[in-house]
Amino acid sequence: MTEPVARLxxxxxxxxxxxxxxxREAVLDDGRVVMLKRGHAPGATxxxxxxxxxxxxxxxxPVPSVxxxxxxxxxxxxxxxxxxxxxAAERQPSAASAxxxxxxxxxxxxxxxx
Numbered sequence: 001m002t003e004p005v006a007r008l009x010x011x012x013x014x015x016x017x018x019x020x021x022x023x024r025e026a027v028l029d030d031g032r033v034v035m036l037k038r039g040h041a042p043g044a045t046x047x048x049x050x051x052x053x054x055x056x057x058x059x060x061x062p063v064p065s066v067x068x069x070x071x072x073x074x075x076x077x078x079x080x081x082x083x084x085x086x087x088a089a090e091r092q093p094s095a096a097s098a099x100x101x102x103x104x105x106x107x108x109x110x111x112x113x114x
Contacts, residue, residue: 002026005036008068008075025078033078045074048113052076 002013011028018024018053022038039045049069056063064076 037074041054045069
C-alpha cells in the first residue's frame with residue numbers, strides 16, 4: 001500500500017506501518033514522515049486537500065501540508081505529537097476564522113471551492 005505514496009510524492013518509501021483503519025504512516029527517502037489516507041467517496045480526497053490548503057492559508061493553526069492526492073488517496077505531512085490544552089483549543093479556531101474572514105468560504109459552513 002505504499003505505491004500511492006511514491007507516485008503522489010515522487011519519493012520512495014523507506015519505512016511504512018499501518019495505523020487505524022485505512023490510514024498508513026510512511027517515511028520517505030528524504031526523511032519526511034507522511035500519512036496516507038484512502039478516500040471513500042467521489043471527490044472526498046480532492047475536497048479534503050482543498051480544505052487543508054484553505055485552513056493552512058490562515059496560518060493560525062497547525063495543519064498538515066498536502067504532499068499529494070488523487071481521486072482515491074491523500075498524502076499529508078505528519079504533524080508531530082504535542083500536548084493539548086483547553087486554552088489552546090479555545091483560542092485557535094477563532095483565530096483561524098478571524099484571519100480567513102467572513103467571505104473566505106462560498107457560504108457559511110461550506111467547504112472551500114476545489
